[in-house]
Amino acid sequence: MIAYSLLDLSPIPQGASPSQALANTLDLAQHAEGWGYTRYWLAEHHNMSGIASAATSVVIGHVAQGTKTIRVGAGGIMLPNHSPLVIAEQFGTLDALFPGRIDLGVGRAPGSDQITARALRRHLNESVDDFPRNVMELLAYFEPSSPGQPIRAVPGDGSSTFGAQLAAMLGLPYAFASHFAPDSLPDAIDIYRDRFKPSHYLEKPHVMAGFNIFAAPTDEEAQYLFTSQQQGFANLRRGQPGPLPPPVEDISTVLSPMEIAMVDRTLEHRAVGSPETVRRRFAEFIAETGVDEVMITGNIFDHQKRLRSFEMAAEIVGAHLKAAAE
Numbered sequence: 001m002i003a004y005s006l007l008d009l010s011p012i013p014q015g016a017s018p019s020q021a022l023a024n025t026l027d028l029a030q031h032a033e034g035w036g037y038t039r040y041w042l043a044e045h046h047n048m049s050g051i052a053s054a055a056t057s058v059v060i061g062h063v064a065q066g067t068k069t070i071r072v073g074a075g076g077i078m079l080p081n082h083s084p085l086v087i088a089e090q091f092g093t094l095d096a097l098f099p100g101r102i103d104l105g106v107g108r109a110p111g112s113d114q115i116t117a118r119a120l121r122r123h124l125n126e127s128v129d130d131f132p133r134n135v136m137e138l139l140a141y142f143e144p145s146s147p148g149q150p151i152r153a154v155p156g157d158g159s160s161t162f163g164a165q166l167a168a169m170l171g172l173p174y175a176f177a178s179h180f181a182p183d184s185l186p187d188a189i190d191i192y193r194d195r196f197k198p199s200h201y202l203e204k205p206h207v208m209a210g211f212n213i214f215a216a217p218t219d220e221e222a223q224y225l226f227t228s229q230q231q232g233f234a235n236l237r238r239g240q241p242g243p244l245p246p247p248v249e250d251i252s253t254v255l256s257p258m259e260i261a262m263v264d265r266t267l268e269h270r271a272v273g274s275p276e277t278v279r280r281r282f283a284e285f286i287a288e289t290g291v292d293e294v295m296i297t298g299n300i301f302d303h304q305k306r307l308r309s310f311e312m313a314a315e316i317v318g319a320h321l322k323a324a325a326e
Helices: 018-035 056-065 084-097 114-120 128-140 160-170 185-195 219-237 257-266 275-289 303-325
Strands: 003-008 039-042 071-078 102-107 173-176 206-215 270-273 293-297
Touching: 003 018, 003 303, 018 039, 018 056, 018 303, 039 056, 039 102, 056 071, 056 084, 084 102, 084 128, 173 185, 185 206, 185 275, 206 219, 206 275, 206 303, 219 257, 219 270, 219 275, 219 303, 270 275, 275 293, 275 303, 293 303
Parallel strands: 003 039, 003 293, 039 071, 071 102, 173 206, 206 270, 206 293
Antiparallel strands: none
């Protein structure tokens, strides 16, 4: 049966602090564990005053410590920003602390603006084109070390179980950020499945795709909650990222028609509405893409309503997937 998981950016609402945002993240993760989500992933973004998950591995440890069974990980670590050895040590340590529960997904973009990317890079000449080499270096640190090997990741060296989990997240399963980059999803899925070769890590393709859900008892309330993300994304495109804005009754009072159209296109893969609306749109997304796992996300200003939205999403998605499997 198709799995459903949760992607959290640890949003900082206007008027709140990073401490509160991180407390909200842990609270959401603890609830998600009981709602049947398979994974709880956090993403790396930098120089954004509305996102509290920049030190992603630290937040993963925070969430894993406060939960018991749900897989916790990164979706993803932006590998061009880091030495592969440092990431191997961080996630080898996380796996030692929470065996069998840690995922490491990586990406090839910096997850920030160009000025911040230059501040993060370990070398000024580091390029996204170095991504394959960095992945192979990272994988090597999780293999058993050879006699005389000068550099080892400790913890991490020889962690064959986690090496298998890591390899699965790094190349064999494929995660696509369709929750904000919808255009290339069909082609990416086709290319991945056409070129997939079974390995000892994975026998068949596994596609994961992001999907926005804003669920509420009525379509009107869900649309109201969605206006926070609309504003936040428009602010990002304006070059003015900041805390997550409160919702508004009429989005046209704060965004231009062009901005609304841009945000609607960017966040195309979404379900905003009552349970029936969400169920229908989710079913359409699964039929259109045939993905194996859905990473559900959604930034909602009010924490209690965000909890309710993710709980409703789990009930709706879980029921739909169960019915489809029978």
